[in-house]
Amino acid sequence: MGSVVRSAVKAIKEKGFGSFLRELRDEGYLTALLDGNLMQTKIHNIGATLVGVDKFGNKYYEKLGDTQYGRHRWVEYAAKDRYNASQVPPEWHGWLHFITDHTGDELLLLKPTRYGLEHKENLSGEGDQYIYHSKGHSLNPGQRDWTRYQPWQPTKA
Amino acid sequence: MAHLMKNLKVPPNSTSREEARKRTFDFFRLACRSIPNIMEIYNLDDVVTPSQLRSTVASEIRKNAHVTNPKVIDMLLFKAMEELKNFVDHAKQRHHVIGQYVVGRKGLVQDLGPKDEGISNFLKNFYSSNYS
Amino acid sequence: MTVLQACEIAGVDIPRFCYHSRLSIAGNCRMCLVEVEKSPKPVASCAMPALPGMKIKTDTPLAKKAREGVMEFLLMNHPLDCPICDQGGECDLQDQSMAFGSDRGRFTETKRSVVDKNLGPLVKTVMTRCIQCTRCVRFATEIAGVQDLGMLGRGSGEEIGTYVERLMTSELSGNVIDICPVGALTSKPFAFKARNWELKGTESIDVTDAVGSNIRIDSRGPEVMRILPRLNEDINEEWISDKTRFFYDGLKRQRLNDPMIRGPDGRFKAVSWRDALAVVAEVIHQVKPSEIVGVAGKLSDAESMMALKDFLNKMGSNNVWCEGNGPSPNADIRSGYIMNTSISGLEKADVFLLVGTQPRVEAAMVNARIRKTVRAAQAKVGYVGPATDLNYDHEHLGTGPQTLKEIADGRHPFSSTLINAKNPCIIVGAGVFERNDKDAIFSVVETIAESAKAVRPDWNGLNVLLLNAAQAAALDLGLVPESGNSIESSKFIYLMGADDVNLEKIPEDAFVVYQGHHGDRGVYRANIILPSSAFSEKEGTYVNTEGCAQTTVPAVPTVGDARDDWKIIRALSEVAGACLPYDSLTAIRSRMRTVAPNLLNTDERQPAIFSYSLKPESRQEMSTVPFGTAVENFYMTDSITRASKVMAQCSASLSKK
Numbered sequence: 001m002g003s004v005v006r007s008a009v010k011a012i013k014e015k016g017f018g019s020f021l022r023e024l025r026d027e028g029y030l031t032a033l034l035d036g037n038l039m040q041t042k043i044h045n046i047g048a049t050l051v052g053v054d055k056f057g058n059k060y061y062e063k064l065g066d067t068q069y070g071r072h073r074w075v076e077y078a079a080k081d082r083y084n085a086s087q088v089p090p091e092w093h094g095w096l097h098f099i100t101d102h103t104g105d106e107l108l109l110l111k112p113t114r115y116g117l118e119h120k121e122n123l124s125g126e127g128d129q130y131i132y133h134s135k136g137h138s139l140n141p142g143q144r145d146w147t148r149y150q151p152w153q154p155t156k157a
Numbered sequence: 158m159a160h161l162m163k164n165l166k167v168p169p170n171s172t173s174r175e176e177a178r179k180r181t182f183d184f185f186r187l188a189c190r191s192i193p194n195i196m197e198i199y200n201l202d203d204v205v206t207p208s209q210l211r212s213t214v215a216s217e218i219r220k221n222a223h224v225t226n227p228k229v230i231d232m233l234l235f236k237a238m239e240e241l242k243n244f245v246d247h248a249k250q251r252h253h254v255i256g257q258y259v260v261g262r263k264g265l266v267q268d269l270g271p272k273d274e275g276i277s278n279f280l281k282n283f284y285s286s287n288y289s
Numbered sequence: 290m291t292v293l294q295a296c297e298i299a300g301v302d303i304p305r306f307c308y309h310s311r312l313s314i315a316g317n318c319r320m321c322l323v324e325v326e327k328s329p330k331p332v333a334s335c336a337m338p339a340l341p342g343m344k345i346k347t348d349t350p351l352a353k354k355a356r357e358g359v360m361e362f363l364l365m366n367h368p369l370d371c372p373i374c375d376q377g378g379e380c381d382l383q384d385q386s387m388a389f390g391s392d393r394g395r396f397t398e399t400k401r402s403v404v405d406k407n408l409g410p411l412v413k414t415v416m417t418r419c420i421q422c423t424r425c426v427r428f429a430t431e432i433a434g435v436q437d438l439g440m441l442g443r444g445s446g447e448e449i450g451t452y453v454e455r456l457m458t459s460e461l462s463g464n465v466i467d468i469c470p471v472g473a474l475t476s477k478p479f480a481f482k483a484r485n486w487e488l489k490g491t492e493s494i495d496v497t498d499a500v501g502s503n504i505r506i507d508s509r510g511p512e513v514m515r516i517l518p519r520l521n522e523d524i525n526e527e528w529i530s531d532k533t534r535f536f537y538d539g540l541k542r543q544r545l546n547d548p549m550i551r552g553p554d555g556r557f558k559a560v561s562w563r564d565a566l567a568v569v570a571e572v573i574h575q576v577k578p579s580e581i582v583g584v585a586g587k588l589s590d591a592e593s594m595m596a597l598k599d600f601l602n603k604m605g606s607n608n609v610w611c612e613g614n615g616p617s618p619n620a621d622i623r624s625g626y627i628m629n630t631s632i633s634g635l636e637k638a639d640v641f642l643l644v645g646t647q648p649r650v651e652a653a654m655v656n657a658r659i660r661k662t663v664r665a666a667q668a669k670v671g672y673v674g675p676a677t678d679l680n681y682d683h684e685h686l687g688t689g690p691q692t693l694k695e696i697a698d699g700r701h702p703f704s705s706t707l708i709n710a711k712n713p714c715i716i717v718g719a720g721v722f723e724r725n726d727k728d729a730i731f732s733v734v735e736t737i738a739e740s741a742k743a744v745r746p747d748w749n750g751l752n753v754l755l756l757n758a759a760q761a762a763a764l765d766l767g768l769v770p771e772s773g774n775s776i777e778s779s780k781f782i783y784l785m786g787a788d789d790v791n792l793e794k795i796p797e798d799a800f801v802v803y804q805g806h807h808g809d810r811g812v813y814r815a816n817i818i819l820p821s822s823a824f825s826e827k828e829g830t831y832v833n834t835e836g837c838a839q840t841t842v843p844a845v846p847t848v849g850d851a852r853d854d855w856k857i858i859r860a861l862s863e864v865a866g867a868c869l870p871y872d873s874l875t876a877i878r879s880r881m882r883t884v885a886p887n888l889l890n891t892d893e894r895q896p897a898i899f900s901y902s903l904k905p906e907s908r909q910e911m912s913t914v915p916f917g918t919a920v921e922n923f924y925m926t927d928s929i930t931r932a933s934k935v936m937a938q939c940s941a942s943l944s945k946k
Contacts, residue, residue, distance in 0.1 A: 138199075138200045138251050139200060147848070147849075148510075148511055148512050148541065149540075149541040149542070149544045149546075149848045149849075150541060150542045150543065150544065151543075151544050151545070151546045151547075151848075151849065152543045152544060152545050152546075152807065152808025152812070153808075154549065154556065154557035154808075276863065277863060277868070277872065278872075279859065279860070279863070279872035280860050280863050280864070283562070283852065283856055283859075283860040284561075284562055284563055284860075287822070287846075287847050287851065287852045287853060287856070288846070
């Protein structure tokens with residue numbers, strides 16, 4: 001605990017009080033005062049190794065040794081207010097859930113470039129959820145006048 | 158079940174034409190009020206406007222303007238109510254609304270103007286579709 | 290006759306996989322085992338000759354047990370993937386295992402698996418499903434005439450393959466899909482598209498060449514899903530060419546679906562039928578009758594050609610013809626443009642002389658008949674024309690008309706072969722129609738026929754092999770232009786699906802109406818487009834090259850705002866004020882009866898009555914220009930096949946450069 005205070009004092013000295021406060025807020029320390037989950041994660045983070053940061057900014061920690069087995073890998077989400085498990089991209093999912101010991105950064109190197117969608121978190125309930133509309137459905141504007149044949153298009157003049 | 162049937166109340170028949178007339182207007186008002194809701198649940202914004210739908214409802218009512226028997230008017234109103242409820246409850250689908258009340262019963266093309274006079278049945282059929 | 294055939298005549302159906310009535314007997318599937326009295330073991334009935342006094346038992350416990358055993362062996366290495374197999378529902382193995390197989394298997398080991406072969410863009414292979422019946426191998430060598438397929442390995446390592454990695458280069462390769470009793474060879478364009486029991490079959494006619502193969506159009510809803518052959522012993526037996534089988538995806542691409550007018554800025558704008566017809570009617574009244582020209586396309590049906598001719602005649606023009614028939618076609622003597630021997634009659638011939646025709650690409654089914662005759666009766670084939678690859682032994686006599694002259698004069702060694710022949714058969718290609726010295730060539734050919742006695746009361750061996758489905762009907766109806774070069778001086782051109790006319794010859798200021806179903810070559814020169822229905826969407830009469838009238842049946846609805854061809858012309862005639870006197874298909878057919886009664890006798894070949902001898906003497910000089918190739922690319926000959934993706938793949942990968 002003493003090391004935490006020491007490093008905080010050091011940060012204030014380096015950056016000044018204003019930017020220290022801003023960083024406190026951005027890193028979610030203020031939110032953590034009300035959010036027990038986040039607070040627990042923050043406390044957990046002390047002394048843990050940062051294994052990697054994914055492209056969304058989620059931080060993956062590991063702490064071996066004095067942690068309970070099975071709870072030695074965890075993630076601190078980039079979003080401090082509305083976070084959920086679907087924000088973890090697939091390449092880190094395996095590491096996080098002990099499916100593999102390869103970190104997400106290692107697995108990303110194996111991903112073929114020609115296919116694979118960008119990871120998107122599950123936005124259900126947020127008003128931006130994905131709903132499938134079949135061809136010709138009135139809510140699928142791209143394919144509203146869809147036909148089984150392809151008409152000839154008078155292209156050039 | 159039996160006591161339920163006993164408690165179920167069907168509004169009594171209109172006693173006079175005036176009462177039937179009032180009920181008809183009530184129905185029209187009800188229909189007009191549910192049009193915005195229908196527009197929304199069936200996504201009709203790009204095919205029709207509320208005023209068009211209102212005039213369709215009005216013309217559907219005027220179609221029976223010759224009916225004088227209050228009992229018949231009541232029956233027609235009952236049917237109209239049924240139809241309206243089906244639409245409001247989303248018991249119908251989008252193409253039902255479009256097919257029956259937007260495009261109309263004669264199809265999209267309805268320009269049977271004076272220019273079609275004097276042409277043969279073959280040509281009339283030809284203009285309307287390949288199969289007739 | 291074999292035991293199996295004898296049983297078939299007696300009305301007993303014996304299960305079989307490898308036996309096929311049109312292929313040689315292999316006897317390797319052993320499914321047709323029957324019990325024969327005084328024989329210690331069950332006998333493979335397809336390979337056993339039937340002898341007098343033989344007692345055959347097909348329903349005894351021994352025969353049943355034998356079948357069940359064979360079935361168990363076949364299913365041992367057959368994958369259990371019927372739910373994802375395209376043959377499912379029309380699979381011989383599936384059906385017969387239900388009827389004759391055991392209700393359980395005793396096989397617990399792992400199944401054999403075989404690497405799939407790449408046979409090109411048409412035939413999909415799942416070789417693990419193969420039961421080694423060798424039907425495809427026999428079909429390829431015997432009927433298609435290519436030595437591409439063969440059997441490799443023995444025992445459980447036995448597999449069908451192409452020896453080295455190569456494609457199957459045959460224009461009949463699609464038929465292996467039909468003869469394969471299991472799902473080892475299936476249609477690649479049809480793969481996973483539909484199940485056969487959801488399809489509606491419509492018995493129709495193929496229009497991609499002049500053979501008029503009988504086909505069944507399988508459709509699901511408004512879509513043609515596949516095309517299969519229909520048995521017709523006189524025309525296509527039970528085969529069809531790859532073009533016929535696989536061009537159907539062209540029916541769904543590049544379709545014209547709205548009437549369109551080219552505006553002053555050169556762009557097409559969709560208009561209503563009423564406006565489009567009004568414009569055409571206005572323009573047609575502004576030109577002189579002699580400047581009106583009508584050209585029927587190669588896919589036109591007889592009804593619409595009749596309507597086109599009647600309409601333009603009413604407008605005062607007599608310049609109507611069908612593309613492919615040349616500038617001055619002979620429509621007077623029917624024997625001068627049809628195949629007098631008839632397609633099935635070719636099997637009786639013993640010497641063939643092919644003049645300027647490559648039947649392999651012009652009419653693949655006729656070529657298959659010739660090949661059948663060459664194989665069965667060792668018929669000799671002489672060929673005059675550019676060097677080509679026919680899939681049977683032939684003698685390349687020469688490339689130009691001089692060779693014909695030598696044969697006619699008896700100076701050529703082949704003329705003695707012809708004269709000694711019992712049933713000589715001369716086939717002239719329709720590519721000759723486009724030549725200026727066409728009459729001279731025909732008179733030389735007639736001299737050859739006379740010296741070889743090819744035309745006798747009991748045998749008519751003088752044939753013309755046409756190229757397009759519309760040609761014969763057009764000539765029957767008398768679609769003959771008044772002058773050969775009317776197109777250069779025309780002001781109003783009505784193209785009824787004609788894409789292969791000389792579009793660059795059309796004058797700049799001419800008004801071109803294109804009536805058709807595909808946005809092909811003709812559209813780009815058109816001023817107005819009238820969308821019509823394709824052959825799969827309308828009822829129409831077609832006459833094939835041997836003079837047999839057949840009708841197509843609508844299998845699917847027309848696309849967009851298209852109309853039937855004859856209806857468009859009938860409507861236009863009314864708008865133009867020269868109303869045609871018929872407004873139904875029956876009425877138009879009774880009009881056809883007065884012009885060409887043979888068009889009404891469908892599914893029946895009408896032989897020509899008068900032979901060439903009535904023809905007036907021709908005074909034309911023969912040129913020395915060698916014969917050309919009439920069909921450059923077998924896979925892309927008309928607007929539908931040119932729109933087809935599968936045909937484009939085929940011509941890219943299979944056509945010989």
